Amino acid sequence: MSGQSPTELTMKIHLNGTPTDVADAVTLAELIHALDLGNRRLAIEVNTELVPRSRFDQHRLAPDDRVEIIHAVGGG
Amino acid sequence: MPNEMQTPDTFSIAGRDYHSRLLVGTGKYRDMDETARAIEASGAQIVTVAVRRTNLGQTPGEPNILDVLSPDRYTILPNTAGCYDAESAVRTCRLARELLDGRSLVKLEVLGDEKTLFPDVLATLKAAEELVKDGFQVMVYTNDDPIVARQLEEIGCIAVMPLAAPIGSGLGIRNPLNIRTIVENARVPILVDAGVGTASDAAVAMELGCDGVLMNTAIAAARDPVLMASAMRKAVEAGREAYRAGRMAPKRFASASSPIEGLFF
Numbered sequence: 001m002s003g004q005s006p007t008e009l010t011m012k013i014h015l016n017g018t019p020t021d022v023a024d025a026v027t028l029a030e031l032i033h034a035l036d037l038g039n040r041r042l043a044i045e046v047n048t049e050l051v052p053r054s055r056f057d058q059h060r061l062a063p064d065d066r067v068e069i070i071h072a073v074g075g076g
Numbered sequence: 077m078p079n080e081m082q083t084p085d086t087f088s089i090a091g092r093d094y095h096s097r098l099l100v101g102t103g104k105y106r107d108m109d110e111t112a113r114a115i116e117a118s119g120a121q122i123v124t125v126a127v128r129r130t131n132l133g134q135t136p137g138e139p140n141i142l143d144v145l146s147p148d149r150y151t152i153l154p155n156t157a158g159c160y161d162a163e164s165a166v167r168t169c170r171l172a173r174e175l176l177d178g179r180s181l182v183k184l185e186v187l188g189d190e191k192t193l194f195p196d197v198l199a200t201l202k203a204a205e206e207l208v209k210d211g212f213q214v215m216v217y218t219n220d221d222p223i224v225a226r227q228l229e230e231i232g233c234i235a236v237m238p239l240a241a242p243i244g245s246g247l248g249i250r251n252p253l254n255i256r257t258i259v260e261n262a263r264v265p266i267l268v269d270a271g272v273g274t275a276s277d278a279a280v281a282m283e284l285g286c287d288g289v290l291m292n293t294a295i296a297a298a299r300d301p302v303l304m305a306s307a308m309r310k311a312v313e314a315g316r317e318a319y320r321a322g323r324m325a326p327k328r329f330a331s332a333s334s335p336i337e338g339l340f341f
Contacts, residue, residue: 043174075126076101076292
């Protein structure tokens with residue numbers, strides 16, 4: 001992800017299906033901020049389990065976590 | 077005799093009364109502006125949305141559907157379109173509830189195959205059971221099968237929504253007798269969901285006694301979606317009024333409308 005110093009420890013997660021390097025033990029709140037999604041209406045699941053918005057600050061990701069960030073789109 | 081025109085004719089979903097019996101989807105429109113104008117013209121108060129991955133790093137300023145259709149103004153009905161098993165449908169509903177600040181109204185659809193988009197009835201029943209247990213208020217897409225409709229009601233679904241024809245086909249009400257039977261058996265609202273092609277189809281659904289109609293493609297794929305949205309609004313209202321008015325008994329032969337007495341030739 002952008003803005004990371006090369007010396008910072010990173011780990012690989014699967015973010016919306018794409019292998020992605022993120023800061024070690026990053027929280028969901030930090031991840032959302034880094035992705036510039038801070039003001040968006042979204043919901044997140046980690047390893048197929050929903051993580052409520054109230055826990056974004058505490059929830060730290062681990063290597064190989066599968067993270068899905070979802071939103072509403074037009075549909076029938 | 078009370079003036080039936082002035083009697084409020086609302087229907088209730090999850091404890092809220094709605095005067096519009098037309099529910100609309102928000103897919104397949106050219107852009108957000110056309111979506112907003114068509115939905116406005118339809119008069120719908122309940123609109124469906126889908127739940128998908130956020131586009132990361134792409135067009136950050138792009139308006140979101142919920143910016144255009146505010147949850148304060150519309151009842152947002154998130155669907156599980158694209159789910160082919162109970163587990164992904166349940167996951168989708170949990171994400172949707174979080175997305176909508178705990179609102180628990182969902183449209184459950186568990187599909188069987190891509191060619192027909194017919195429901196997988198066993199998986200639908202399983203997902204419905206789990207969702208009801210988890211506190212969701214489930215409006216459920218299903219076949220035009222009266223037995224399955226009854227089972228979904230017994231599980232605790234708050235509305236049952238049989239298809240009129242395959243999703244996006246525009247083939248109209250293929251089995252009006254089954255739809256009527258489902259309506260007659262039901263104690264929850266019955267809405268035709270999928271298959272409507274044009275205004276007369278929507279009117280037929282309402283004349284059969286359905287509580288409402290849910291559609292997307294019939295409006296979005298019309299040459300002029302905004303005009304078709306307006307037509308659908310009127311068709312649903314007309315069909316509903318005709319149902320309430322009680323149609324005349326059909327007869328095989330003619331019956332003169334002008335009196336026989338007083339003929340002077």
